[in-house]
Structure formats: structure tokens, C-alpha cells
Amino acid sequence: MSKLYRFGVSLEKPLIDAFDRHIKRQNYKNRSEAIRDLIRSELVKKQWKEGGIVAGVIVMNYNHHKRELVSKMLDIQHDFQELIISTQHIHLTHHECLEIIAAKGKADEIEQLSNSLQSLVGVKHVSLSISAVGDGTF
Ligand code: NI
Numbered sequence: 001m002s003k004l005y006r007f008g009v010s011l012e013k014p015l016i017d018a019f020d021r022h023i024k025r026q027n028y029k030n031r032s033e034a035i036r037d038l039i040r041s042e043l044v045k046k047q048w049k050e051g052g053i054v055a056g057v058i059v060m061n062y063n064h065h066k067r068e069l070v071s072k073m074l075d076i077q078h079d080f081q082e083l084i085i086s087t088q089h090i091h092l093t094h095h096e097c098l099e100i101i102a103a104k105g106k107a108d109e110i111e112q113l114s115n116s117l118q119s120l121v122g123v124k125h126v127s128l129s130i131s132a133v134g135d136g137t138f
Pocket of ligand 1: 064089090091096097098103
């Protein structure tokens with residue numbers, strides 16, 4: 001573990017009260033842990049905006065009975081095969097499928113993959129979650 005540094009932060013009372021209520025609901029044991037996660041989250045967002053290398057998970061829900069949807073989805077996934085680490089397919093109901101795609105690469109390319117899947121007719125919902133890669137920076 002790298003060396004810890006301490007710093008003081010001054011906040012208005014309503015803001016610190018709201019922050020304390022928030023971190024209690026999130027089950028943080030102390031403010032330091034919560035602030036660390038907020039900083040990491042901001043840095044991941046920055047990496048994402050700047051097109052850095054990130055890990056991403058795309059969760060999608062679609063109707064597999066929709067004509068040619070599965071074939072179009074597979075074509076898109078093959079177009080982005082260098083990004084995709086793994087996929088998992090779950091049969092949710094008779095019509096609905098849940099697909100989870102784990103990817104690693106440039107943030108804007110993962111976003112492009114997610115957008116391409118979302119625009120297909122028959123895809124009901126897509127969500128993209130991005131996380132940091134590597135422990136060298138934070
Ligand atoms: Ni299925």
C-alpha cells in the first residue's frame with residue numbers, strides 16, 4: 001500500500017451534514033474512505049472523457065425473437081472483438097435475454113460499442129458502467 005497523506009478540508013455545516021448522512025447510507029466507516037472513492041470516481045470520469053484505457057461492463061436486455069437482432073448483435077460484437085474480454089448470456093424469460101459484456105480498452109471505443117448495441121431495434125435497455133484499469137495511478 002502506498003504512503004497515506006493527510007489534508008484538511010473546510011466545508012459549510014449543511015454540506016458536511018448532508019455528506020455524513022450520505023456516507024452513512026452508503027455504509028462507509030469514515031469520511032476518508034468516502035472521499036477516496038469520490039476522488040477515484042472523478043479520476044475515472046476524467047479518463048473516460050480523455051479516451052484513456054478503462055474497463056467497462058455493458059448490460060443489455062433484448063427480445064431475441066426480433067428478426068435478425070441476434071445476428072446483428074453478433075456482427076457488432078465481432079467488429080469490436082479486440083475490446084471484448086468476455087460475454088455472458090442469460091435467458092430471462094421466453095422472449096427476453098440478458099447479455100453482459102465485459103470490455104477493456106479506450107473509453108470512447110467501449111462507448112461506441114455500447115451505443116451501437118443500444119441503437120438496434122429490439123434492444124430494450126442498455127447500461128454502461130466504467131471502471132479504472134491498473135493500480136499505477138490511483
Ligand atoms: Ni436468451
